[in-house]
Structure formats: C-alpha cells, structure tokens
Amino acid sequence: MDPRNDLDLIEAAKAGDTASFGELVRRHAPRLLALARQFVGPDAAEDVLQEAMVDAYRGLPGFAGHAAVGTWLYRIAVNRCLQERRRAKPPVVDVEPMELLARWEDPDYSVDPALVAARRAHAETLQALLGQLPEGYRNALLLHDGQGLSASELAAVTGIPLGTAKSNIRRSRLALFALLAQDDRGLLEEAR
Amino acid sequence: MTVLSCPEARSMVSDYIDGDLPPALARSLEEHLQSCPWCPPLYASLVETLADLKAHDDAAGVERLVARVLDAIARPSDGP
Numbered sequence: 001m002d003p004r005n006d007l008d009l010i011e012a013a014k015a016g017d018t019a020s021f022g023e024l025v026r027r028h029a030p031r032l033l034a035l036a037r038q039f040v041g042p043d044a045a046e047d048v049l050q051e052a053m054v055d056a057y058r059g060l061p062g063f064a065g066h067a068a069v070g071t072w073l074y075r076i077a078v079n080r081c082l083q084e085r086r087r088a089k090p091p092v093v094d095v096e097p098m099e100l101l102a103r104w105e106d107p108d109y110s111v112d113p114a115l116v117a118a119r120r121a122h123a124e125t126l127q128a129l130l131g132q133l134p135e136g137y138r139n140a141l142l143l144h145d146g147q148g149l150s151a152s153e154l155a156a157v158t159g160i161p162l163g164t165a166k167s168n169i170r171r172s173r174l175a176l177f178a179l180l181a182q183d184d185r186g187l188l189e190e191a192r
Numbered sequence: 193m194t195v196l197s198c199p200e201a202r203s204m205v206s207d208y209i210d211g212d213l214p215p216a217l218a219r220s221l222e223e224h225l226q227s228c229p230w231c232p233p234l235y236a237s238l239v240e241t242l243a244d245l246k247a248h249d250d251a252a253g254v255e256r257l258v259a260r261v262l263d264a265i266a267r268p269s270d271g272p
C-alpha cells in the first residue's frame with residue numbers, strides 16, 4: 001500500500017501526477033461506490049462516480065485542506081448522485097407522507113412483525129418504497145441511516161437548514177416504516 | 193418520571209435511536225417500552241428496518257472505476 005497520506009496525494013496530483021489522484025480514488029472508492037449504488041443503482045453508479053471524480057480532479061486547485069479529503073470527495077459524489085436521481089427519475093411521489101405519519105399518532109396503530117420481516121427480506125422492496133418517498137425523506141434515509149451522516153452533515157451535503165434535516169430524519173423513518181408495514185399485496189407485487 | 197402516551201412515545205423513538213433524547217425522556221421512553229403492549233414490536237421492527245438501509249463499503253469495481261477516472265482525465269476536455 002502507498003505510504004503517502006491523502007494530503008500528500010492531493011499535492012502530487014495538483015502537481016500533475018495523475019497516478020496519485022488514481023490512488024486517492026482507489027482509497028475512497030469502496031465507500032463512494034456503496035453510496036452511489038444505493039442512490040442511483042448499480043448500473044449508473046460507476047458512470048456517476050466517474051463524473052464526480054473528474055469534477056474532483058478539476059476542483060483540485062480549489063481544495064484548501066479545510067475539510068478532510070474523504071469528506072470533500074464524498075460531497076462531490078453526493079452532489080452528482082442527487083443530480084443523477086433528479087435527471088433519471090423525476091420524483092413520482094405517490095404516497096402522502098402526512099397520512100403515513102398520522103398512522104403513528106393513532107394509539108391503536110400496530111403492525112404484523114412477520115409481514116414487515118417478510119417484506120424487508122426483499123432488498124428491492126425497500127428500494128421501491130424509497131423511490132416513492134419525497135426527495136428530502138429519501139436523502140435523509142440514505143445519507144443518515146444508510147451512510148451514517150449526522151444531521152448537520154446531511155444539512156451541509158444536501159443544502160438544507162439543520163432543522164429541516166432533523167425533521168426529515170425523524171419523519172422519513174416513520175414514513176418508510178408505515179409504508180413498509182402496510183398490508184398491501186399490490187405494492188408488494190409491484191416491488192418484486 | 194413522565195408517563196408517556198403511545199403517540200408521545202412513538203414521536204420520540206427516532207431521537208432515541210440516535211441517542212439524541214435528553215436522559216430523562218430516554219428513561220421515560222424505556223419505561224414505556226417495558227410496559228406498553230403495543231409499542232415494543234413497532235420499535236423493534238423499525239430498528240431492524242433502518243438497519244437494513246445501512247450501506248456497506250463495497251470493494252467490487254474499485255479498479256475499474258480508477259481506470260475509468262484516469263482515462264477520463266487523460267482525455268482532452270471537450271469544453272469550449
């Protein structure tokens with residue numbers, strides 16, 4: 001393994017050594033690929049990341065070292081993923097989030113844990129349900145629960161106020177769960 | 193200790209999962225989850241569902257991506 005640290009690689013890349021930039025991409029690629037595959041699916045993930053890493057390469061002169069290199073690359077990748085999602089999949093929001101959230105307010109609300117477990121067993125089901133949620137909710141689930149970003153990181157990366165990020169985290173979880181738990185065979189078939 | 197209704201308890205579970213609930217409220221919620229017949233399965237099921245979303249680093253495709261990026265930056269840009 002290359003003993004140089006990320007900042008050494010950045011300096012070398014700035015000086016025109018593209019192999020050093022390649023090494024930087026290699027180091028961070030596993031996390032970035034996981035991100036992109038969740039956001040845009042396995043087929044588009046590498047295309048999107050290629051564009052993102054070219055953005056990063058062109059942005060090297062502006063990298064001042066205030067953020068960690070990994071965070072910097074990550075933000076660029078998230079931006080490209082969000083762009084791609086908006087381009088490829090115009091939001092088809094066919095659920096009413098407030099109606100889903102209201103279920104949790106009902107003291108009698110309960111779910112069949114076996115049904116939830118059965119539906120969770122299909123990875124495609126979660127993906128399909130995520131696609132039905134508003135963009136802010138989906139971003140919260142993928143970046144906070146999926147990628148482990150804090151609320152303030154979510155706010156910074158997606159350009160929304162911190163209060164909105166916190167509320168999206170809370171609401172998106174309850175909405176996704178209510179959607180997953182509803183006994184709706186049609187939805188289940190569709191998700192397969 | 194505040195006795196929580198089910199809707200109150202459910203409105204707090206997300207913050208609780210993230211460890212963001214003030215300690216007194218966290219204790220009230222834990223108390224509720226021990227005594228309520230309805231909320232515990234909801235809570236357990238929610239926690240499992242969110243765990244499914246967790247992304248795992250994925251080494252597959254790394255070298256192909258590196259090669260594609262190096263190839264793209266070596267090409268003269270087709271900009272203006």
Ligand SMILES: [Zn+2]
Pocket residue numbers: 197198199201224228229230231232
């Ligand atoms: Zn309860």
